[in-house]
Amino acid sequence: MAQTIFHKAETRGHASHGWLNSHHSFSFGTYYNAERMNFGALRVLNDDTVDAGMGFGKHPHDNMEIISIPLEGDLEHKDSMNNTAVIKNGDIQAMSAGTGIYHSEYNQDKDKRVKFLQIWLYPNQRNVEPRYDQITLNLADRHNKLQQVLSPNPDDAGVWIHQDAWFNLGKFDKGTTVDYSIHKAGNGVYAFVLSGQVQINGQTLNTRDALGIWDTEGFTITATSDAEFLLMDVPMEF
Structure with a gap:
């Protein structure tokens, strides 16, 4: 028989950093819930809103598969693999952090916020060569x-x-x-x-x-x- 777990929207963790408003489906940052660590290989599902002209400065990742799905606005991505790209609603971005990367994400628009889903999955291979992929969907x-x-x-x-x-x-x-x-x-x-x-x-x-x-x-x-x-x-x- 199927097993299920139901998570109401309001039970998610919440962090407000002024420029960033984030809801966490699973433990992340200052939000810790021993019963909300992951769903299988799905480790992070963050529902993020970034204010105009703001963003995440350069920071490291390793051995995680990181997916970004923009819902509203444009988000600029830069990384240590010399990729520079803008992702917007209708795009999806995937990054294999592998042996280690640095990246930043900024909302370069001065009057519009960005909303996007930040999703992390545990990989099935460790220490792979870092890679970046982005496509526009129909x-x-x-x-x-x-x-x-x-x-x-x-x-x-x-x-x-x-x-x-x-x-x-x-x-x-x-x-x-x-x-x-x-x-x-x-x-x-x-x-x-x-x-x-x-x-x-x-x-x-x-x-x-x-x-x-x-x-x-x-x-x-x-x-x-x-x-x-x-x-x-x-x-x-x-």
């Missing part, structure tokens, strides 16, 4: 269907990472239903609602609510209003 490909945006396979749709994980985005009209099959035995899905309301196996989720589901081959997701959501299919053991 937003029409998630209208009333699931759009794969990440996988372990460089030849598959979306960006790729060093983990047996698959991410899908959906933007559904009210009443749209889809059956989701978990990609790999031993994986579970952490479903995160960006806007609107959905039901998964009878559980109602509203904006920024999340449901983890595992020990199942799949589930049904129904939009009970116009809704947008992210499905993160990750190994439960790693």
